[in-house]
Amino acid sequence: MKIGELAERAGVSARALRYYEEQGLLRAERTPAGQRVYQEDDVDRVRLYQQFYAAGLTSSHIAQLLPCIESGHTDAEQRAMLREQRARIHERVDELMLALARLDELIDATHHHV
Template structure:
């Protein structure tokens, strides 16, 4: 099938397919006129690649995992890589949760100002005028 057909069936852009090829995730054959053609099985491969991307994996990592998919045998290295990626995502989630919590505190202080958090409430902007000569 041609690149436009694969893109339509897999629900991705032709540009994405070219990128997958550049990264070694997908292969095509060329016609004598230079057009890309793909096997029917490419639809499922592209959908799998999309699931890997949706899981937060990078193209380099996907390239390391696909040989296990192709052979049907997972390796200890592949499992370690997937576990490492899960740990990376878990840490990113924790960082985002901490940032959200800090922002929630800022929002709360803005909505409920107190002397503790708002210097303007401790030292009013107005004060009685005392001429310097009196001091």
Template structure:
């Protein structure tokens, strides 16, 4: 498939796909006219790359761990494993922070709703706020 097709199928910009290639994270074949083409496996790879980027991993970190994705083996270095463990721990902390924030918002919603039920007659119409 061509780069535009891959972009559409993964929800990724063409610019991002080119960046992934520049970083050595994605590969393509070139046609005789120089156009990039990708196989079907590129879809899953791009989705994984996006997931890792969205989780906050840098391109350098992703490049460090991708060999483990491409060719899992006992040859994984201690450094690569340490990088993955560090990122795993960081993501665990982010999840805990998100859960705590969600719980705080649930508390605030409940508190505001309780106040709103008591004072519903005292609320100003929505249009009045813009004045």
């Protein structure tokens, strides 16, 4: 598929896909005319990257994880980074849950004053 189709199906911009390619996170084949061509599984790969970015991982973190994403195996350094990122995300989830509870309290306390 071409870059526009991948961008649409994965919910990102073509610019983001070119950035992923520059960072070594995504590989495209090229047509004789130089157009990028992607594989079907690149849709899921880009969606995974988006989840990682949304969770606060950087391009370098994602690049560090590529071998284990592809092979299903991790080394000690990758496992340490995964644990660190998981702990950071868990802390953020706790903060968001607290904010959600506060909003619920505010909604509950003020819904009678409409």
